[in-house]
Amino acid sequence: MFGVTRSVCWVLALSLLAACGDGGGGEAGDTGAVADVEETADADADVVEDTATPVDTAGPARCLTLSAEPVSLGRLDGNNLPAGGGSLSREVTLTNTCDDAVSLTELRLVDDNDAGDCAGCGFSLDLSAIPGVPAGGLAPSDPALSLASGAAVTLTLTFFADETYPGVLGALTLEATLHLAGEPDGAWTVPVTVRTGDPEGCVVFDADSHDFGEVVVGTTAQATVRVTNACDEPVAFTYAGFGESSAALGFSADLSSLLGHAASALHGSDPPAEVAGGASWDLVLLYTPTEPADFAKRGTFELHWGWPGTATGQFKNLEVQGVPVDDACPHPRITVAEGEAVDPGTELHLSGSASIATTGGPITAWTWSVTAPIGSSATFQPDASGESVTFTPDVPGGYGFSLQVTDESGKAGCEPDVAFVQVGEPLEINVLVTWTPEGTFWLQPGLHFAHPNASGRDLWGDATPEPWYDQLWDCYPGNCDLFGLDWGVPDDYTDNVWILSGDKKSELEFPRAEAGLTYRVGVDSPLSDMGGGTPMETRTARIEISLSTGASLVLEDQALVPGDFWDVAIIDTAAGTITKVDQLHHDVNTHQVPE
Numbered sequence: 360m361f362g363v364t365r366s367v368c369w370v371l372a373l374s375l376l377a378a379c380g381d382g383g384g385g386e387a388g389d390t391g392a393v394a395d396v397e398e399t400a401d402a403d404a405d406v407v408e409d410t411a412t413p414v415d416t417a418g419p420a421r422c423l424t425l426s427a428e429p430v431s432l433g434r435l436d437g438n439n440l441p442a443g444g445g446s447l448s449r450e451v452t453l454t455n456t457c458d459d460a461v462s463l464t465e466l467r468l469v470d471d472n473d474a475g476d477c478a479g480c481g482f483s484l485d486l487s488a489i490p491g492v493p494a495g496g497l498a499p500s501d502p503a504l505s506l507a508s509g510a511a512v513t514l515t516l517t518f519f520a521d522e523t524y525p526g527v528l529g530a531l532t533l534e535a536t537l538h539l540a541g542e543p544d545g546a547w548t549v550p551v552t553v554r555t556g557d558p559e560g561c562v563v564f565d566a567d568s569h570d571f572g573e574v575v576v577g578t579t580a581q582a583t584v585r586v587t588n589a590c591d592e593p594v595a596f597t598y599a600g601f602g603e604s605s606a607a608l609g610f611s612a613d614l615s616s617l618l619g620h621a622a623s624a625l626h627g628s629d630p631p632a633e634v635a636g637g638a639s640w641d642l643v644l645l646y647t648p649t650e651p652a653d654f655a656k657r658g659t660f661e662l663h664w665g666w667p668g669t670a671t672g673q674f675k676n677l678e679v680q681g682v683p684v685d686d687a688c689p690h691p692r693i694t695v696a697e698g699e700a701v702d703p704g705t706e707l708h709l710s711g712s713a714s715i716a717t718t719g720g721p722i723t724a725w726t727w728s729v730t731a732p733i734g735s736s737a738t739f740q741p742d743a744s745g746e747s748v749t750f751t752p753d754v755p756g757g758y759g760f761s762l763q764v765t766d767e768s769g770k771a772g773c774e775p776d777v778a779f780v781q782v783g784e785p786l787e788i789n790v791l792v793t794w795t796p797e798g799t800f801w802l803q804p805g806l807h808f809a810h811p812n813a814s815g816r817d818l819w820g821d822a823t824p825e826p827w828y829d830q831l832w833d834c835y836p837g838n839c840d841l842f843g844l845d846w847g848v849p850d851d852y853t854d855n856v857w858i859l860s861g862d863k864k865s866e867l868e869f870p871r872a873e874a875g876l877t878y879r880v881g882v883d884s885p886l887s888d889m890g891g892g893t894p895m896e897t898r899t900a901r902i903e904i905s906l907s908t909g910a911s912l913v914l915e916d917q918a919l920v921p922g923d924f925w926d927v928a929i930i931d932t933a934a935g936t937i938t939k940v941d942q943l944h945h946d947v948n949t950h951q952v953p954e
Contacts, residue, residue: 422455422456422457422459422461423453423454423455423456423461423506424453424454424456425451425452425453425454426451426452426453426454427449427451429551429552430449430451430516430551430552431449431551431552431553431554431591431592431636432447432448432449432516432517432518432551432552432553433447433449433553433554433591433592434447434553434554434591434592434666445519446517446518446519447517447518447553448515448516448517448518449515449516450513450514450515450516451513451514451516452511452512452513452514453506453511453512453513453514454509454510454511455506455507455508455509455510455511456509457508458508459508460505460506460507460508461505461506462503462504462505462506463497463503463504463505463506464497464499464503464504465497465498465499466484466486466489466492466496466497466504482516482517482518482519482551483516483517483518483519484496484514484515484516484517485514485515485516485517486514486515487515488512488513488514488515489504489512489513491504492504516551518553552591554590554591554592557665557666557672557673558590558592558594558664558665558666558672558673559672559673560589560590561588561589561590561594561664561673562586562587562588562589562594562662562664562673562675563586563587563589564584564585564586564642564675564677565584565585565586565587566584566677567677567678568677568678568679568680569582569584569644569677569678569679569680570655570679570680570681571646571679571680571681571682572681572682573681573682573683573684573690573715574646574647574648574681574682574683574684575648575683575684575685575686576648576649576650576651576683576684576685576686577647577648577649578647579645579646579647580645580646580647580681581643581644581645581646582643582644582679583641583642583643583644584641584642584644584677585639585640585641585642586639586640586641586642586662587637587638587639588634588635588636588637588638588639589637590636590637591636591637592636592666593633593634593635593636593666593667594633594634594664594665594666594667595631595632595633595634595664595665595666595667595668596617596625596631596632596633596634596662596663596664597625597627597631597663597664597665598624598625598626598627598661598662598663598674599612599614599617599624599625599632599642599660599661599662599663600612600614600623600624600625600626600660600661601624601658601659601660601661602658602659602661602830604658604815604829604830604831605657605658605659605660605679605830605831606658608648608656608657608658609646609647609648609649609656609681609683610644610645610646610656610658610660610679611623611645611646611647612624612642612643612644612645612660613643613645614632614642614643615643616640616641616642616643617632617634617640617642620632627663631667633667642660642677644660644677644679646679646681648681648683648684649683650683651683651684651685651688651773651774652682652683652774654682654777654812655680655681655682656680656681656682656683657678657679657680657831658678658679658680658831659676659677659678659679659830659831660676660677660678660679661674661675661676661677662674662675662676662677684715684773685773686717687717687770687773688717688766688770688771688772688773689714689715689716689717689722689764689765689766689770689771689772690714690715690717690764690772690773690776691711691714691725691762691763691764691772691774691775691776692711692713692714692715692762692776693709693710693711693713693760693762693776693777693778694709694710694712694713694778695707695708695709695760695778695780696708696709696710697780698780699778699779699780699781700780700781700782700785701752701780701781701782702782702783703752703753703754703755703782703783704751704752705751705752705782706749706750706751707749707750707751707752707780708747708749709727709739709747709748709749709750709760709762709778710746710747711725711727711746711747711762711764711776712746712747714762714764714772714776716766717766720766720767720768721766721767722764722765722766722767723765723766723767724744724764724765725744725745725746725762725763725764726743726744726762726763726764726765727739727743727744727745727748727760727761727762728743728760728761729750729758729759729760729761730758730759730761730933731752731754731756731758731933732754732755732756732757732758732933732934732935733754733756733934733935734754735752735753735754735756735758736753737750737751737752737753738750752780752782754782755782755783755784756781756782756783756786756933756935757779757780757781757782757786757872757876757932757933758779758780758781758782758933759777759778759779759876759933760777760778760779760780761775761776761777762775762776762777762778763775779876784907785870785872785907786872786906786907786908786932786935787868787869787870787872787906787907788867788869788870788872788878788904788905788906788907788930789866789867789868789869789903789904789905789906790806790808790866790867790869790880790902790903790904791864791865791866791867791902791903792804792806792864792865792866792882792900792901792902793864793900793901794864794898794899794900794901794919795898795899796896796898804865804882804883804884804885804898804900804919805835805836805865805882805883805884805885806835806836806865806866806867806880806881806882807827807833807834807835807879807880807881807882807883808833808834808835808867808869808878808879808880809826809827809829809832809833809834809878809879809880809881810826810832810833810834810876810878811826811876811877811878812829812831812832813826813827813829813831813832813833813879814826814829814832815827815828815829815833816828818924818944818947819944826879827879827881827883827924827947834867835883836865872930872932876932876933877929877930877931877932877933878929878930878932879926879928879929879930880902880904880927880928880929880930881924881925881926881927882900882902882917882919882924882925882927883923883924883925883947884898884919884920884921884922884923884924884925885921886921886922896921897918897919897920897921898918898919899916899917899918899919900917900918900919900925901913901914901915901916901917902914902917902925902927904927904928904930904937906930906935906936906937908935908936910935910936910937911937912928912937912939914927914939914941917943919943920945922945922946922947923943923944923945923947924943924944924947925941925942925943925944926940926941926942926943926944927939927940927941928940928941
């Protein structure tokens, strides 16, 4: 189980057969050279009561207990074994908790089939603390050992890894079984483990995401997520916190329960925070929005960890979201009974009844509008001013519906609500970037595909934030699921595929664009090999954009020097069109990637 080329799995087995009951201890003590660890209990002692600790709810009374169950020997890094191997040992105490003496007839190592001694299995058992027990363990043919009531003996378990167990162990968990036959009719098993490799899977959240719901601007919502080190050995957290773009939206964390760390983030430059095996701590998530919006804002809390004293090897993300609202104004909300995708000719039933009134009294007015595909003449029925209306799309394409509301005091909603409905076949977007000369994976130009929610930095210096490098809403290599986009609003994008093909092209296949949205396409030219110091070459790039409407755009022979950003085009899904931007900006990569 711990040698990757072995065909037979070994286990560590200790067999202890106990005879307890009327006269059991005394009779066992007369069988020969028996080591009385403590004074033998009275031979006339009563039979063990049913109140003794059971093996389980259905099993017999257990007279023998271990000080550790399961038994963890600790961690042996299989990738960095010292010359001659390495070993781990741990002492455990075996105690007779019953009123009568217990006769032990077996105490030795056997294989997982109980077929023989555990020779060469990597584990050893030291019984030198028990007088009268043979060096090789207590076998059925040896005189029994009498363990008096309340008496305890010490067992030393050791795992030794030599050249038989090289660094190829990786994240494998070595596992054995401690077999204790100490009951009148059977035994129980205790796992004995040795961990090797990286601490993969050690850190567990009791929730992988949290939705704060609607949060009034200027107030703080709080949530607690329990974080547990599920491994037996300590782990060290080296980074904990929200990234720059998440923090800009108002997301933060309170790490005071993480070993007293008072900051809102634990950076790589800070001393690691070590958490013991099996320990838990409460991660406090905070959301303090600064301005209202009509859609959910999303952030990512990131946690990095490794074995203490080693490089970080593992990380885990926790996604959060919340809708920032202004408590001084109503909040319009649209529901579409037919959903987000319908066949042509379907009558849509739109309602604003879920809109939220605040301090200005009930909502008294509703105003509907629509962004429809070219050629549509459909209108709201009976008109565009009712709480609930109908709308029958008359041409295929994407329809964007908007609702604004007004309360009794005349206060309008802070932001209109929007809903998108795709009528007929959805719009498919395909983008392909190729370049020369060829290069390695990390030295290629990067294709960017930005959602309309994207808001990055003012890269062009025109006092307007650009969509590029927004870690939540701009999809580019290194910041995008390579097997699908999942921006979470409002459709599930799991059927969209981002492809990195070979050394000279990046391709995006986006077969189900969200109706009514406007996407941006760009290409950047990295300065160096992702911080590795290898200079980026000047490349000549070509980009092809095509839509299922038949619209297409091809731009060729764009020279990209290191640090360039090529702002290429705007895709309007409602109109099914591509608008060329074709602007080249220099020296953008000097300040591109958020910390």
